[in-house]
Amino acid sequence: MTHPDTAGETLTARQRAVLDAVLALMVERGGDVTMTAVARRASCSKESLYKWFGDRDGLLTATVRWQASKVRAGNYDRTRLDALALRDSLIRFAANWLAVISSPTSIALNRFAIGETGARGGNLGAIMLANGRFAIGERLKPVLEAGREAGLVAFDDTEIAFRTFLGLVGRDVQIRLLLGDALSLRAEEIERDAARATDQFLSLYGTGRTAPGRDKINA
Structure with a gap:
């Protein structure tokens, strides 16, 4: 597991942009986030999302860690x-x-x-x-x-x-x-x-x- 203090540091700028896109979608849609919607918002392929984060739970886990790393x-x-x-x-x-x-x-x-x-x-x-x-x-x-x-x-x-x-x-x-x-x-x-x-x-x-x-x- 990524240490909470280094969660943001292990991500590339592109990956952080993807996680920010997830957060923006959650605000707009009340949490109804799909891999397709994230790929479209972040202008990347679903293949990249699966490569970086695994499945949807992996993407959500990374998003929560990214948000929590700000504290x-x-x-x-x-x-x-x-x-x-x-x-x-x-x-x-x-x-x-x-x-x-x-x-x-x-x-x-x-x-x-x-x-x-x-x-x-x-x-x-x-x-x-x-x-x-x-x-x-x-x-x-x-x-x-x-x-x-x-x-x-x-x-x-x-x-x-x-x-x-x-x-x-x-x-x-x-x-x-x-x-x-x-x-x-x-x-x-x-x-x-x-x-x-x-x-x-x-x-x-x-x-x-x-x-x-x-x-x-x-x-």
Whole structure:
């Protein structure tokens, strides 16, 4: 399996363009994507699609990985992690994730996965979980564990800490968007919400050595 942090890097520019075409079709058609439609939109042959991605599930898997690869934490040195670097990494992850889940492409992907799983018992739900939610978790957990090793945060279970952080960041945003709420998140709002969620998380798990700003949490 492609590592979540390198999913985009292993693709050629042509392949990334194909996956962007898949995402565009999902937004337009509500998820009704066929290999023929993708080949037509991306101006390539179906033979190329099968060569690059295998079957339709392979194409959808690559599409989910490509979308999820946009969610990354900031750069940090695990051996010299300080409070400021930890806070910045968490904010960068939170902002990236909020921007991705609030995008029309992610909304379309999630709606289609839910509908396909419920109506036809398709594989997209499992693909989304494995290459989206779970892969993103594996990307952030090393940051949290590095913070624990540096004595900046304290927790017993990394998965619980990750889920707490994700809950603070996401709140009810994703479910509202999936249900059709015309919620619009501007870049400055995303940055503000990401910083607030990070400071709330550090208030819960911080050891007293966390970054400045913990006492400035916005309600």
